[in-house]
Amino acid sequence: MESSATTLPETQIMKREPLVTNQRSMAWITDKVSGIVEGKTPSWWWIATLITGAIAVLVPIFITYLVSTGVGVWGNNNPIMWAWDITNFVFWIGIGHAGTLISAILYLTRQKWRTSINRSAEAMTIFAVLCAALFPVFHVGRVWFAWWLFPVPNANGIWQNFKSPLLWDVFAVSTYFTVSLLFWYTGLVPDLATLRDRAKSRFKQIIYGIFALGWRGSNRQWRHYEKAYLILAGISTPLVLSVHSVVSFDFATSVIPGWHTTIFPPYFVAGAIFGGFAMVLTLLLPARAIFKLHDLITQKHIDNMCKIILLTGTIVGYAYSMEFFIAWYSGNEFEKFTFMNRALGPYWWAYWTMISCNVLSPQLFWFKFCRTNPFVIFFVINCVNAGMWFERFVIIVTSLHRDFLPSSWGYFKPTHVDILTFIGTIGLFVFLFLLFIRVLPMIAVFEVKSILPEADPHYHGEKKG
Amino acid sequence: MDKIYGLGAEFKSASELYHAAEKVRDKGFIRWDAHSPFPIHGMDQAMGLGRSRLSFWSLMGGAVGLTVAFLMIFLISDEGAIATWIGKFTNQNYPLVVQGKPYFAVEPSVPIFFELTILITAFGTIAALLVMNLLPRWHHPVFNWDRFAKVTDDKFFIVIESRDPKFDEAETKQFLEGLGAECVALIRDE
Numbered sequence: 001m002e003s004s005a006t007t008l009p010e011t012q013i014m015k016r017e018p019l020v021t022n023q024r025s026m027a028w029i030t031d032k033v034s035g036i037v038e039g040k041t042p043s044w045w046w047i048a049t050l051i052t053g054a055i056a057v058l059v060p061i062f063i064t065y066l067v068s069t070g071v072g073v074w075g076n077n078n079p080i081m082w083a084w085d086i087t088n089f090v091f092w093i094g095i096g097h098a099g100t101l102i103s104a105i106l107y108l109t110r111q112k113w114r115t116s117i118n119r120s121a122e123a124m125t126i127f128a129v130l131c132a133a134l135f136p137v138f139h140v141g142r143v144w145f146a147w148w149l150f151p152v153p154n155a156n157g158i159w160q161n162f163k164s165p166l167l168w169d170v171f172a173v174s175t176y177f178t179v180s181l182l183f184w185y186t187g188l189v190p191d192l193a194t195l196r197d198r199a200k201s202r203f204k205q206i207i208y209g210i211f212a213l214g215w216r217g218s219n220r221q222w223r224h225y226e227k228a229y230l231i232l233a234g235i236s237t238p239l240v241l242s243v244h245s246v247v248s249f250d251f252a253t254s255v256i257p258g259w260h261t262t263i264f265p266p267y268f269v270a271g272a273i274f275g276g277f278a279m280v281l282t283l284l285l286p287a288r289a290i291f292k293l294h295d296l297i298t299q300k301h302i303d304n305m306c307k308i309i310l311l312t313g314t315i316v317g318y319a320y321s322m323e324f325f326i327a328w329y330s331g332n333e334f335e336k337f338t339f340m341n342r343a344l345g346p347y348w349w350a351y352w353t354m355i356s357c358n359v360l361s362p363q364l365f366w367f368k369f370c371r372t373n374p375f376v377i378f379f380v381i382n383c384v385n386a387g388m389w390f391e392r393f394v395i396i397v398t399s400l401h402r403d404f405l406p407s408s409w410g411y412f413k414p415t416h417v418d419i420l421t422f423i424g425t426i427g428l429f430v431f432l433f434l435l436f437i438r439v440l441p442m443i444a445v446f447e448v449k450s451i452l453p454e455a456d457p458h459y460h461g462e463k464k465g
Numbered sequence: 466m467d468k469i470y471g472l473g474a475e476f477k478s479a480s481e482l483y484h485a486a487e488k489v490r491d492k493g494f495i496r497w498d499a500h501s502p503f504p505i506h507g508m509d510q511a512m513g514l515g516r517s518r519l520s521f522w523s524l525m526g527g528a529v530g531l532t533v534a535f536l537m538i539f540l541i542s543d544e545g546a547i548a549t550w551i552g553k554f555t556n557q558n559y560p561l562v563v564q565g566k567p568y569f570a571v572e573p574s575v576p577i578f579f580e581l582t583i584l585i586t587a588f589g590t591i592a593a594l595l596v597m598n599l600l601p602r603w604h605h606p607v608f609n610w611d612r613f614a615k616v617t618d619d620k621f622f623i624v625i626e627s628r629d630p631k632f633d634e635a636e637t638k639q640f641l642e643g644l645g646a647e648c649v650a651l652i653r654d655e
Contacts, residue, residue: 026502026619151537153551158559159541163566168576175584182587186594190503194617213601216608217616219486219512221598222504227517228594232587235523239583246576449619450503457483457505 019113019451021295026449029296033191033443034198036291041438044290049434055427062421063138071141073417080400080412085135087392088422090247091275092132092429093173094268094388097240098276099125100180103187104236107229113304115447116296119191120287120433121280122184123440127432128279129177131425136169165249172246179239183232186225189215190446244268251395258338258399261326267319274312274358275388277305278381283433285374285381287442296443299372306371309384313362316391320359338399346411347398354394357387470606470654471497471626472637473613474646479505482621485644486511489623492640496629500607500622519593526589527582534574534581542569606654624652 020029066073076083099121106114140146149170151160160167192212199205215221245265252264281302288297327339342351361383364370371377402409436442453459476482479501486499490513499505499512509515540547562568595601607613607624616622623646625637634651641649 030502030618151541153547156559157552159561161561161563162538162542162577163563163570163573165576168580171577171580175580178584179587182591186591190617194502197614197617209603213595214603214605215600215617216605216613217500217502219499219501219505219508220514221600222501223509223514224517224519224594224597226504227519228523228590231520231523231590235583235586235590238579242576242579242583246580249576446503446617450505455479455503455505457480457507457511459478459480 017298017300018453019116019298019300020448021298024295024452026452026454029448029452030194030198030445032293032296033441033445033448034195036437037195037439037441038198038200042290045434045438049431052427052431052434056424056431057427058420058424059134059428062417062424063134066138066417066421067143071139073415074139075413075415075418077410079403079408079410080397082396082400083412084393084414084418084422085139086250087389087396088425089132089135090268090392090396091389092128092135092425093176093247094244094272094275094392095279096125096128096132096176096180096276097244097269097272098280099123099128100176100183100236100240101273101276102280103183104233104240107233108237111304112451113301115444115451116293116298116301117280117284117305117443118447119184119187119440119444120284120437120442121276122180122187123436123442124276124280124283124433125180126177126184127429127436128276129173129180130432131429133173133177134425136166165246165253168246169250172243176239176243179232179236183236186229186232187444187447188440189213190217190225191441191444193217194445195441241269244272251399256399256403257332257334258342258395261323263319263322263326267316267323270312270315270319271358271388271391274309274316274362275384277309277312278384278388281305281309281377281381282385285378287437289374293443296448302377303371306365306377306380309381310362310365313358313384317355317359320355334404338402341402342394342398345398345402347394347401350390350394350398354387354390357383358391361387468654469627469634470609470652471624471629471632472634472641473607473610473622473624473650473652474641474644475612475615475648475650476621476623476645477619477647479621481645482623483508483511485623485641485646488644489625492631494625494629494631496626496632498624500613500616500624502617502619502621517597519590519597522593523586523590526592527586529589530582530585531578533585534578537581538574538577539569606652609654610650610652612648612650 024032062073074083074085076085099118102114102121103118103125106118137143137146140149148154149160149167153159189212192208193215196205196208196212199208245268248264248268251259252261254260284297285302288294324339324343327335330336341347361380364376364380369376370380397412401411449455474485476485482499482501483505486508489497490511499508501508607622612620613622623641623644625632625641627634631637638649638651
């Protein structure tokens with residue numbers, strides 16, 4: 001490859017944009033990323049952590065209230081038996097998916113730009129899945145019997161219904177959480193060793209040392225490590241696709257018009273990636289500005305993520321229109337009614353918020369100006385964050401609120417417990433992320449080093465000329 | 466205690482380490498290792514190492530996961546062995562009839578087969594990674610060398626152990642210096 005490149009005249013070679021700009025050295029990268037953890041705690045961090053921590057406290061407060069009083073404190077009632085809780089569950093679990101997509105699918109497809117963003121995206125996955133799991137666990141009602149979901153014998157001699165998508169969810173989400181955590185930790189080990197070797201205080205040396213497992217960067221270890229990482233990426237890829245497919249089965253296997261469709265699994269997966277990338281950018285754009293990470297999270301990274309948001313947003317838009325088409329094409333009265341009711345019924349506002357946030361706003365990313373302006377990006381991704389929540393709300397609530405019998409039609413009103421628990425999970429999510437950036441390297445140091453030009457063993461200095 | 470663990474050589478770039486490793490390999494050393502801040506492409510060949518066999522254990526994990534999932538659902542769903550056996554002690558066993566469908570069928574079990582296969586594959590992979598790398602091992606003689614801390618930053622090292630049959634303190638030192646090492650040092654074991 002080198003020889004063919006040299007024979008071409010200089011003008012014909014398209015220069016690939018470097019993934020680490022300003023020709024930063026390895027030591028610079030180590031210093032920069034470790035510096036975020038090692039430096040003095042900035043005052044904005046205390047303020048942000050205290051505020052989000054205070055918001056996060058809403059979760060235990062209202063969960064305690066719910067457990068001690070009953071699930072009735074949520075606004076769910078006939079005919080809308082699933083409302084905000086499942087909306088929030090699907091919303092959070094979807095956000096998690098971008099992390100796995102970045103860490104696993106982009107790894108398998110050898111997208112080197114993933115290295116600057118995968119660590120924080122994986123952390124985001126774990127925190128999002130934690131927030132997600134909260135809702136179905138407490139929605140079961142008598143949460144102290146939640147262990148009945150697992151195939152352990154109980155005194156009544158009743159076993160799990162393995163044909164239920166809700167039980168599939170238990171396996172899918174718990175597997176997803178466990179594998180994501182293992183994947184994340186495996187990626188962290190060499191960087192924990194970096195922090196261990198740089199630590200000044202004995203306490204930090206011991207803590208980071210314990211979690212670094214005594215990693216010493218030996219090639220005999222890297223050999224197995226890389227293989228293990230590849231396998232984890234290989235199994236995470238079908239896993240992430242399966243998890244959101246299983247989540248969509250919760251709806252698709254029922255006979256409710258608006259839910260009973262085969263388009264759901266791919267549609268949910270695209271939506272999850274879409275919403276997840278928006279959340280990755282929501283967290284990384286401020287972090288990049290605050291910690292001055294512009295050489296590591298470059299314009300190219302942001303550009304790539306915007307393009308993925310544009311692509312998946314358009315897929316989601318296609319799915320919305322296809323749902324409508326199939327509802328009409330099926331000739332099924334109930335199906336047709338449900339979709340007309342979605343767009344023009346009492347929940348028209350939710351539907352059109354969803355369309356404008358998820359389908360229209362990402363179209364701005366066709367223009368390079370919009371992909372380079374942080375304010376436009378921030379606006380669009382927050383539209384997407386909101387839009388993806390509305391998408392789940394639309395799917396869940398509008399399909400339920402007018403079922404086959406007009407006598408049982410209803411309109412869902414969230415209670416303050418619904419609202420504050422959800423706000424609490426947002427606080428919890430940001431709070432956990434803030435803790436993460438203070439104690440762990442938010443960029444995968446060793447992986448970024450490995451994509452530098454000088455990481456190539458056949459690199460012999462910059463060619464002058 | 467003045468036991469010598471081996472000789473360490475420090476290099477300043479990945480390519481220097483790579484070419485040095487090729488020479489160490491050609492010289493016939495066995496008990497040695499190359500240390501770097503990140504995995505270097507092609508280093509396994511430069512060190513004369515074969516493919517990692519870790520994937521075998523991942524496959525085993527997957528096989529165990531699938532088997533466990535199958536047995537679990539099969540034995541529980543029907544009036545299968547587990548349910549009946551436990552029912553003997555509790556005097557209760559209520560197999561669930563759902564929508565008049567058979568107790569056990571492969572089709573609705575696929576998601577759980579799949580998820581458990583993935584889960585145990587991940588466990589197998591991580592377990593194999595730890596066992597094959599002999600981790601965790603918090604103390605290692607190479608950490609006695611103060612310059613070695615840079616291995617997680619931007620320095621590259623080759624360490625030849627004194628256990629190696631070809632090891633000779635003076636000669637190996639000279640050999641390592643000849644490879645273009647920035648610094649060669651004796652690493653002591655305690």
